[in-house]
Amino acid sequence: MEQVITLISLSVIFGAMLSGFATFRLTGMRLMPHFISLILAFLLTLASLIIPNSIVFYLAIIFQILSALTICPTICNILKTQFQNTGIYSAHLALMGMLLVLAIGNALGIR
Amino acid sequence: MVRKFSVKGLRSPSLLIDMILSDAKDDILIVETDGEEQIKDIENLLKKYNLKYEVEGNVVKIHVGEIKADKSINVVGATCPGPIMMVSDMLSKMKNGEILEIICGKNALTDLTEGLKGMGNEIISVEEKEDGTYRILVKKGEKKEEEKATVKIDELFIINTTGTGNAEKAYSTFMMADVALKMNLKPTIFLMMDGASLALKGECDKVKHPAFPKLGDLVRDILKKGVKVYVCELSAEFRGINEKNLEDGFEIAGAPTFLNYLSKPNVRPVWL
Incomplete structure (x- = not known):
């Protein structure tokens, strides 16, 4: 089941890379x-799906959370000053929101 | 009273002006000259009498005493389009040639001077007061019907509505202004909607494409070359941009300035 969540996270990240x-x-x-x-x-x-290693697994989760957090200052600024164009960022924002929840769920071992 | 006369062709225009000044009281004298030599001669005389004056091209505007306005209006604190609406309403009740005194804040200064000029009125003087407000004296006039003629486009009005969210358009705005200068076209930039984000202090310095210089450097270069950059007052207010966090060299303006530029026959708008 954890692998399924990781696979979903992977697909969310891949989608986020394209929209990003x-x-x-x-x-x-x-x-x-x-x-x-x-x-x-x-x-x-991707590595955590192939290599059954907890360090790789937790590193993946850390970077998933970091990815969502590093967008915050810019997105806050965009929402404050460029809200007419927020539509173009919305797909990426949605995927980042999903990734954060999936990463926390995966770290807590929710099945 | 506003008096206009020409000293063109006179060797010592100061002699004539001295005579006129002797019976002038609470007047503004608008003197049309031949150029530099005559202006110097007049300036020497005005310095002797310690009179306030302005030079605009070949025209010298001399302030004698305090001009008495027929009516006065205070629009301090009003935001766009409030000031121009209030002033237009007041002017509509006045006769041609009468003088209106306007007290306004810095936010409405450009709008009022540009907008009123566009409506055919004459701006007699603009003074900054000690409390940071401005006193504008405007003489009521009427917009003259212009004959249809071929007009040469010699100004570009570049309007940016996307701001730093679209780096390519942000770069284009200032690069196009630079190219226009080289082509002897006078560019003016107007930032509205999301475009107002470019006016936030330090925001342009955050935009850097590997192939181009930092956007902030480009903006400073354009400002140094004398290009006016206006920011829509309404859009700025929506985004929390005010005089305190406004980028240096940018000016807050509103709908009257925007519409005045768009209504000029020699101006071509460029939407970005």
């Missing part, structure tokens, strides 16, 4: 730390 890349290009590559942590989260989550 579009916003990354649009904003003039402003979210570099977020994008790097998202790529690392993807690699570690």
Whole structure:
């Protein structure tokens, strides 16, 4: 069951990478730390599915949470000053929200 | 009273002005000159009498005493489009040639001067008062019907509505202004809706595309070249942008400034 949640997390991260890349290009590559942590989260989550190692598993969860947190300052600013264009960020925001819940659930061992 | 006359062709215009000044009282004299030499001659005379004056191109505006306004209105604290509506209402009840005194805050200054000029009125003087408000004297006039003629487009009005959320359009706004200058077209930038986000202090410095210089550097360069950057007052207020956190060199303006530019026949708008 944990593997199923990890697989769902992986698919959410992959979707977020695609939607994130579009916003990354649009904003003039402003979210570099977020994008790097998202790529690392993807690699570690993929690795945790293949390698049964708890360090890799928890590292994947840490980077999943970091990915969601690194977007906060920019998104807060966008919501404050660029709310006419928030529609273009909404897909990525939704996936980040889902990823955070999945990561916390996975860390707590919820089945 | 506002008096206009020309000293074109005179060798010593100061002699004529001295005579006029001797019977001038609470007047504004608008003197049309040939250029630099005549202006210098007049300036020497005005310095001797310690009179306030302004030079705009070849025109010297001399302030003698205190002009008495026929009516006065205070619009301090009102936000766009309040000031121009209140002033227009007041002007509609006045006769042509009468003078209106307007007391306003800095937020409404550009709107009122630009908007009133566009409506055919004449701005006689603008003074900053000690309390940070402004006193504008405006002479009521009427917009003249212009004959249909071929007009040369020599100004660009670049309007950005997307702000830092769209880096490409943000870069285009300032790069286009730079290109326009090189092509002898006068550019003016207006930031509205999300475009107002560019006016937040330090925000442009956060935008950097690997292929281009930092957006903030581009903005400072454009401002140094004398390009006016206006920020819509309403959009700024929606985003918590005010005089305190406004980027240096940017000016808050409103609907009258925006519409005045769009109504000029020699101006081409560019929407981004």
